[in-house]
Amino acid sequence: MYHSKSILSENFSATTKENQEQMSELSPNPIKGGSNCAFCQAVALCQPQSISASSPPHRLEAKQRLLKRGQVLFKQGQPQDLLTVVCTGAIKSRIYNRNGEERVLGVTITGEAVGLDSLSKRKYAYDAIATGETIVCEIGYQDVQSGSASQAALYKMLMAQMAHNNKILNSVMGRKNAAERLAALMCNLSARFEASGYSATEFNLGLSRSDIANCLGLAKETISRLLTRFSKDGLLAVNAKRARIINLTALQAVADGAGNY
Numbered sequence: 001m002y003h004s005k006s007i008l009s010e011n012f013s014a015t016t017k018e019n020q021e022q023m024s025e026l027s028p029n030p031i032k033g034g035s036n037c038a039f040c041q042a043v044a045l046c047q048p049q050s051i052s053a054s055s056p057p058h059r060l061e062a063k064q065r066l067l068k069r070g071q072v073l074f075k076q077g078q079p080q081d082l083l084t085v086v087c088t089g090a091i092k093s094r095i096y097n098r099n100g101e102e103r104v105l106g107v108t109i110t111g112e113a114v115g116l117d118s119l120s121k122r123k124y125a126y127d128a129i130a131t132g133e134t135i136v137c138e139i140g141y142q143d144v145q146s147g148s149a150s151q152a153a154l155y156k157m158l159m160a161q162m163a164h165n166n167k168i169l170n171s172v173m174g175r176k177n178a179a180e181r182l183a184a185l186m187c188n189l190s191a192r193f194e195a196s197g198y199s200a201t202e203f204n205l206g207l208s209r210s211d212i213a214n215c216l217g218l219a220k221e222t223i224s225r226l227l228t229r230f231s232k233d234g235l236l237a238v239n240a241k242r243a244r245i246i247n248l249t250a251l252q253a254v255a256d257g258a259g260n261y
Contacts (some may be wrong), residue, residue, distance in 0.1 A: 075124065080122050084115060093105040109189070112192070131206045181259035209227070
């Protein structure tokens with residue numbers, strides 16, 4: 001779920017007006033008042049950027065869904081036959097241990113696919129919950145497998161993204177102390193939002209302080225204390241779930257163990 005530089009970031013380039021008009025015609029289920037393919041930051045995941053009349057793309061049946069805060073996208077153990085991309089909002093991933101205790105695995109943000117690490121077994125490995133109003137696109141797994149060369153390349157990129165995400169998550173969790181873990185998470189989110197075409201310094205966390213503490217294996221009080229200290233030191237400010245990074249260079253130094261924490 002975490003990666004410092006999205007493998008798919010090169011696909012999130014600005015779309016021309018002509019391409020937007022053509023892609024809007026390919027959106028089978030636009031949501032009223034919500035999002036459609038023409039303006040979706042994740043459009044490169046299911047439709048190639050270079051669309052022309054002489055070389056029409058393989059058409060994927062991407063169905064959009066609107067989720068409210070707390071609504072379940074899928075549950076652990078359910079069969080998986082879809083690739084799901086977050087168009088707007090965020091999705092929290094969680095599992096429960098044998099004692100019924102929740103373990104937050106991470107968050108999937110706009111422009112990223114969720115549930116990739118379940119494809120090999122074709123069953124979801126965790127629960128996925130909307131952290132706020134969220135729009136997702138669901139693409140048939142078989143459609144991607146049997147599609148054109150562009151979709152075959154998409155599948156390979158998605159699997160590469162999954163492997164990269166797991167590697168970076170282990171790196172975040174491998175930080176020595178609490179300050180380094182929290183700073184690494186914030187820097188990671190910053191890079192991911194930037195890769196998806198959003199601000200690298202102001203964004204919605206998608207996770208509560210309790211969720212962040214759970215994900216990083218820390219106490220909620222520790223997260224609150226560190227956020228207060230980061231704010232006093234001029235590194236970042238967090239209001240509810242909205243983060244504003246004030247000094248990204250200094251925050252990265254903390255993540256790398258160079259800060260005095």
